[in-house]
Amino acid sequence: MNTEINMRVKNAITLFEEGYNCSQAVFMAYADIFCIEQNQAAALSTSFGGGMGRMREVCGAVSGAVMLLGLKYPHLDPTDNNPKNRNYQTVQKFTNQFRSEMGSYICADLLKLKREPQSPESAIRNKAYYKTRPCTRCVALAARIVGFEIIE
DSSP, X not given: OOHHHHHHHHHHHHHHHHXXXXXXXXXXXXXXXXXXXXXXXXXXXXXXXHHHTTSOOBOHHHHHHHHHHHHHSOOOOTXXXXXXXXXXXXXXXXXXXXXXXXXXXXXXHHHTOOSSOOOSSXXXXXXXXXXXXXXXXXXXXXXXXXXXXXXX
8 A cells, every 4th residue: 555545544544533523533544735724624524424413424434535536526617527437437436436445335234223314422532442443444435535536
């Protein structure tokens, strides 16, 4: 694996294990490339944790990566669909790769939960939390896959 990507994957895992949510961890690991300060990156990606505010929809790690792809391949001119199409193609490629490795990109499926909102209170992070959930693996995978698109 590319040394820089490997470093950023490790950083994403560290950020997640420090208490940032899955979306924040992935987004923050690459934010500097787009000249986004860490606090701003954390703020922008906050709401996507837990499958958007713990509603268990699209995995937050995937959402963080997709936000990065929007920065890499932005659609800025509403009269030109080519950049939008390039972005959508890249997002679909990313999500297909994530799904092929994890089985889904839906938070509830990954956690084997009913697909319904849960308490807005975040879970307490302890050894049992990390041991029983695939979240760290999701963060690492999303950071790795998106890294190949952003770095290379």
